[in-house]
Amino acid sequence: MIRVLLVAAFSLLLLAPALSPSDFYVNVATQILIAAIFALSLNLLVGYGGLISLGHAVYLGVSAYLTIWLVTRAGLSHLPAAVAAVVLTTAMSLLFGILALRATGLGFLMITLALGQILWGLAYRWVSVTGGDNGLSGFQRPQPFGIDLASPRTFYLMTVAVFACAFVLIAVLVRSTFGAGLRGVRDQPRRMQALGWHVWMVRLVAFVAAGFWGAVAGVLYAYYNQFVSPHVLALTNSAEALLMVIAGGAGTLLGPVVGAVVVVMLKNVVSAYVTRWVMLLGLVFVAIVAFMPEGLVPGIDRLRRRRRPAGTT
Amino acid sequence: MSAEALRLEGLSKSFGGVPAVRGVSLAIADGERRLLLGPNGAGKTTLFNLVTGDLPPDTGSIRLFGREISRMAAHRRVHLGLARTYQVITLFPRDTLAHNLELALLGLSPLRWNPVALLSRRPELRERALAVLDRLGLRAAADRRLSDTSYGEQRRVEIAMALSQEPRVLLLDEPFAGLSQEERRDIQQQLAAIPRRVTVVMIEHDLDVALSFAERITVLHQGEIIVEGSRAEVVADARVQEVYLGT
Amino acid sequence: MRFWVIQSLNGLALGGLLFLLSSGFSLIFGLMRVANLSHGAYFMLGAYVGLSVLNAGYGFWTAVVAGALTIAILGGVIERVLLRRLAGRTFSQVLVTLGIAFIIADSSLLVWSGDPMPLPVPRGLMGAVPVFGVFFPKYRLAVVGISIVTAVALWALLERTRLGAMIRAGVDDMEMARALGIPVPRLFTAVFCLGAALAGMGGVLGGPILSVYPGLDMDMLPLALIVLILGGPGSLPGAFAGSFFIGFLYTFGQALFPQLAYVILFLPMVAALVLRPKGLFGARAA
Numbered sequence: 001m002i003r004v005l006l007v008a009a010f011s012l013l014l015l016a017p018a019l020s021p022s023d024f025y026v027n028v029a030t031q032i033l034i035a036a037i038f039a040l041s042l043n044l045l046v047g048y049g050g051l052i053s054l055g056h057a058v059y060l061g062v063s064a065y066l067t068i069w070l071v072t073r074a075g076l077s078h079l080p081a082a083v084a085a086v087v088l089t090t091a092m093s094l095l096f097g098i099l100a101l102r103a104t105g106l107g108f109l110m111i112t113l114a115l116g117q118i119l120w121g122l123a124y125r126w127v128s129v130t131g132g133d134n135g136l137s138g139f140q141r142p143q144p145f146g147i148d149l150a151s152p153r154t155f156y157l158m159t160v161a162v163f164a165c166a167f168v169l170i171a172v173l174v175r176s177t178f179g180a181g182l183r184g185v186r187d188q189p190r191r192m193q194a195l196g197w198h199v200w201m202v203r204l205v206a207f208v209a210a211g212f213w214g215a216v217a218g219v220l221y222a223y224y225n226q227f228v229s230p231h232v233l234a235l236t237n238s239a240e241a242l243l244m245v246i247a248g249g250a251g252t253l254l255g256p257v258v259g260a261v262v263v264v265m266l267k268n269v270v271s272a273y274v275t276r277w278v279m280l281l282g283l284v285f286v287a288i289v290a291f292m293p294e295g296l297v298p299g300i301d302r303l304r305r306r307r308r309p310a311g312t313t
Numbered sequence: 314m315s316a317e318a319l320r321l322e323g324l325s326k327s328f329g330g331v332p333a334v335r336g337v338s339l340a341i342a343d344g345e346r347r348l349l350l351g352p353n354g355a356g357k358t359t360l361f362n363l364v365t366g367d368l369p370p371d372t373g374s375i376r377l378f379g380r381e382i383s384r385m386a387a388h389r390r391v392h393l394g395l396a397r398t399y400q401v402i403t404l405f406p407r408d409t410l411a412h413n414l415e416l417a418l419l420g421l422s423p424l425r426w427n428p429v430a431l432l433s434r435r436p437e438l439r440e441r442a443l444a445v446l447d448r449l450g451l452r453a454a455a456d457r458r459l460s461d462t463s464y465g466e467q468r469r470v471e472i473a474m475a476l477s478q479e480p481r482v483l484l485l486d487e488p489f490a491g492l493s494q495e496e497r498r499d500i501q502q503q504l505a506a507i508p509r510r511v512t513v514v515m516i517e518h519d520l521d522v523a524l525s526f527a528e529r530i531t532v533l534h535q536g537e538i539i540v541e542g543s544r545a546e547v548v549a550d551a552r553v554q555e556v557y558l559g560t
Numbered sequence: 561m562r563f564w565v566i567q568s569l570n571g572l573a574l575g576g577l578l579f580l581l582s583s584g585f586s587l588i589f590g591l592m593r594v595a596n597l598s599h600g601a602y603f604m605l606g607a608y609v610g611l612s613v614l615n616a617g618y619g620f621w622t623a624v625v626a627g628a629l630t631i632a633i634l635g636g637v638i639e640r641v642l643l644r645r646l647a648g649r650t651f652s653q654v655l656v657t658l659g660i661a662f663i664i665a666d667s668s669l670l671v672w673s674g675d676p677m678p679l680p681v682p683r684g685l686m687g688a689v690p691v692f693g694v695f696f697p698k699y700r701l702a703v704v705g706i707s708i709v710t711a712v713a714l715w716a717l718l719e720r721t722r723l724g725a726m727i728r729a730g731v732d733d734m735e736m737a738r739a740l741g742i743p744v745p746r747l748f749t750a751v752f753c754l755g756a757a758l759a760g761m762g763g764v765l766g767g768p769i770l771s772v773y774p775g776l777d778m779d780m781l782p783l784a785l786i787v788l789i790l791g792g793p794g795s796l797p798g799a800f801a802g803s804f805f806i807g808f809l810y811t812f813g814q815a816l817f818p819q820l821a822y823v824i825l826f827l828p829m830v831a832a833l834v835l836r837p838k839g840l841f842g843a844r845a846a
Contacts, residue, residue: 052651054597054658102833106595106650110785113597114829117782121822128819177419177435178428184405184416191403194365195420196391196478209428235778239658246655276670282662289655290646 014160018153026152032264033156033163034220039244039256040170041213046242047251048174049206050186052109054238055116058096059211061233062119063089063218065130068139068228073129078142085222086215093211097204104189104203116238123230135229139222149223159220166213171253173209182206183251236278240267243281247288316378318343318482318512319364324373324383326356326363333359335536337373343481344509348527349516350547352556356536357516358400361484365397366390377482392421394481398471400490400516406460410451410470413459414442417474445477449503465496472503476511483507485515489522497522532556565692567815568808573700573769575807576707580762581780582787583714583799584755590731590794591751593650594643597657600781601664602756606631606763607772608672611679620682627764628757635756639749661777669774679767703765710758711800718796727751731794783810786829 017029042056066085070076100111123130141149149155173179184192185202193199240263248259271277319341326334334356341347349357362368364375366387375383382390405413415438419425446452449469475483489497501522517523530547532540534556540547547553585599606627613623646652681699688695718724726747729737738744787806791798813821
């Protein structure tokens, strides 16, 4: 019963922005949901896999570039372009996963960072394909079945639908038998191996799943902004996603969503007053990591548990 | 004559030029209870790590029921019926006892690759985990977090996890380490209940409990086997007196 | 022929700068297990400090010393105040250095604005000298010379002094080093300051060649990462060989395939990752 109420409340919360008279709020809500899908995907690695990646912007970025490039430069229509973007990006995540998982821990972090920076540099310099600093533009939202996605509200509702799919499927994955293994591999890889689990393969599957959902977020990003530039591949973008995961609470389902709300709101509010978002991002990073390493959601969870007598669930 | 469960031939491993295991050859019969003795640094745990695949050997071969496994990935050896415990308890402290056992059961099940099969909707898995805990007398604690149980209980869970996989060969690394008298008795009972079809190799310093369990003893010293034989033979051996019982 | 000679010399000059950047990065990683993601920002900030010192009317070498000292002090403060509080929490340390990198980058943008600014070549090193039949800027040769002298000095420090012996002991086995009574906290501060100073110095020395601009930090950081991946953590010879290798590769890549130079950098890294049987960092980084 409580669960049904929670789901209902959550759904209302998701649909409420569509009723807002101001496009601004609808757009902020759209940004939040795209960021939330992106953060949820990264959380598969960071929170459930114990693999801290600093190159996750690659999947969102490459998928966004592909979506726009395939339509504007290769002349594909929208649906095949979006599908191809997700498929190709996921394939790339398989390749990058094989490389990055040559190491764990700090080594993994540094390889993902290096791979991310290389693609960022490539986006800047491979001008003939990526448009360099100017990026790729001239991309417009389609009107499938007469639904006008150019309207912020319609687009928001589509984003809600994709977000709901992503959230449910990721929730199922982390609670599945495979998800149990992923957490086991995070906590005790050696023991998992001694229990017959293929530790490396479990991590690789999680890596590719994270790449897939990152790519889905990238397609939405492309349609939302109708433009893509190397900025999307920058380290700051990977770091923002990591901040969402850590601030909200790594290894929890709602954590990355809460983190996305906080970071996107902060970014929108701050950029309305000052231009120093990157500095603030750095300061928040230092503050969160040094003083609140657990994140928001586990903290709230603990409070809730303390209020209830032990034994009830 | 019974078949051989495990045969090692000329197995060697060194770390940075320092040999830890030197040319070890030994054969363990199917269903045997074997004790590995030796002072600290004799290479016993390294030998286990070579057999399980935690470490690759420098030279030598390992046969599990006649099958060469020395180059096989560690997790695949588990699927051939090899299980182990660790000297330092290596479990999942934040998870419940039942969950710990479910991870062991999943390790050999194709379900482990299923990303849509909710763990909570697998009552058969939980039932099997509870059955294992029942045998340990820990069923009531099934939903307690492992970190909230006593050290002795964790030791029993550690062994039960390996046994729940119904291995053909079980490697026990100091199962009695750090336990009280009473807890030792619990473990002794647990070990005595292991079916005869399971081959058990144990490293243990506590001679009282270990000798009552093992049929044959292999004594290692500085990475080499110095004596192998029955309890009486080993205890009477002059070299053992010198290197092991003497120290 | 001319092309190859000039580009080889350019590769040497870039390799020298990379060595100043990555030797410290590698030593810090090898000893402290801290992947200092501010290292590129130190390089850039060093260059900006050098620029300000030059603009204030001081000489080039004063600017080099000032850049190195400022960054060394900054590094020391960061190590003492932030990294030490997080001792043992590897990921927190890395993420804090990332946050600091953002703060430095944005502060620099605020102070020095967004335009690329070249540092002037010191007067005594203007002009070119004939090398293998081509005229090559004196200053770039000087950078190569300075980096080789620095490498020798670092080597002597590590191999011939007590401090160096302690650093080597720490890189090999931290527990053993502690057990031997080596003052590990002071050693950490010393190495962190040293690494920061080298980065700051590299930034000023690189100024006349690379200029200084927002984003220089993020251009340099991946190069240091790749050098570390190729050379191995905490290895001075590895950092030396890796720096010159990447210096050559990047220079030739940019000259021959300007749009794809970055991808070419990626190839040796992939090769190193695939070919080393146990991965790069072995069990130590896990």
